[in-house]
Amino acid sequence: MAHEFCPGYPPPYDALVASYPGTDVYPAADFRVEWGPIFHRGRLDGSAVLLVVGQDPAAHESAARRILVGVAGQRAQGLLSKLGITRSYVMVNTFLYSVYGQAGGSRHDRDPAIAAYRHRWLDAIVAQNHIDAVITLGSLAADAFTAWAEFHGHHAQLLHPTYPESASAAGQVTLAAATKQLLDNWNAAIPDLVVALTHPDQAPHPTLYGNAFASGDLTAIPEADLPAGLPDWMRSQEAWASRTGTTADDKRATLTVVVPGDQRPWKP
Ligand code: URA
Numbered sequence: 001m002a003h004e005f006c007p008g009y010p011p012p013y014d015a016l017v018a019s020y021p022g023t024d025v026y027p028a029a030d031f032r033v034e035w036g037p038i039f040h041r042g043r044l045d046g047s048a049v050l051l052v053v054g055q056d057p058a059a060h061e062s063a064a065r066r067i068l069v070g071v072a073g074q075r076a077q078g079l080l081s082k083l084g085i086t087r088s089y090v091m092v093n094t095f096l097y098s099v100y101g102q103a104g105g106s107r108h109d110r111d112p113a114i115a116a117y118r119h120r121w122l123d124a125i126v127a128q129n130h131i132d133a134v135i136t137l138g139s140l141a142a143d144a145f146t147a148w149a150e151f152h153g154h155h156a157q158l159l160h161p162t163y164p165e166s167a168s169a170a171g172q173v174t175l176a177a178a179t180k181q182l183l184d185n186w187n188a189a190i191p192d193l194v195v196a197l198t199h200p201d202q203a204p205h206p207t208l209y210g211n212a213f214a215s216g217d218l219t220a221i222p223e224a225d226l227p228a229g230l231p232d233w234m235r236s237q238e239a240w241a242s243r244t245g246t247t248a249d250d251k252r253a254t255l256t257v258v259v260p261g262d263q264r265p266w267k268p
Contacts, residue, residue, distance in 0.1 A: 004223045039140075041068055051091070
């Protein structure tokens with residue numbers, strides 16, 4: 001069976017990836033620059049009707065070299081499925097590199113040089129596509145996108161897909177309560193997004209979320225979104241990448257990728 005794959009960066013994106021900013025723009029104290037920039041996921045062929053702006057790449061993205069591939073990406077992909085958007089989307093992050101440390105993101109989301117490069121991507125995407133709606137995931141993405149101010153269509157400012165984990169880890173709220181907040185927030189945005197997205201890939205099925213993620217609310221990452229030849233399990237809903245190490249230095253330097261237990265073809 002023929003496999004689909006992400007064909008990479010056609011013009012004008014080729015010039016953007018060729019001129020990505022380095023440590024002079026993204027300080028190594030606040031960004032994991034050692035893992036390289038990770039640019040996008042989705043269509044760069046002019047067919048996108050929805051733009052999703054995320055925050056920054058994490059462990060799974062560092063290995064797969066596309067953004068929003070781990071649990072945040074699968075939650076977002078599930079939302080897109082409800083909207084009937086299965087192919088015609090493009091995603092970029094606020095930051096090219098993973099934020100290191102708690103405050104790194106909010107310290108830099110409006111840095112002029114970081115914003116200038118991000119704006120070149122946003123300019124190109126809006127010029128090359130007919131974007132009907134934009135979804136920003138989390139407040140840094142909403143801020144970054146609003147600062148660009150070149151888009152006058154529908155903008156849904158959503159809580160970030162891993163808001164439940166980050167808010168509950170900060171201790172203000174339980175995981176269950178934060179998950180309900182997230183899903184209420186997404187539910188409230190669905191009707192207007194369905195109206196704004198006048199050319200979905202398939203009929204939307206905008207059934208609302210319950211109080212917790214149900215099986216079926218997450219969608220695996222499409223094969224067409226990842227570089228050629230990546231194994232299926234890198235798109236699956238299993239966690240397969242993590243940062244490991246006993247010191248902060250080792251942990252920053254080490255990415256552990258493990259083939260999930262049920263994806264080992266050498267096992268009977
Ligand atoms: N991974 C990304 O690429 N972006 C996010 O916002 C979260 C996880």
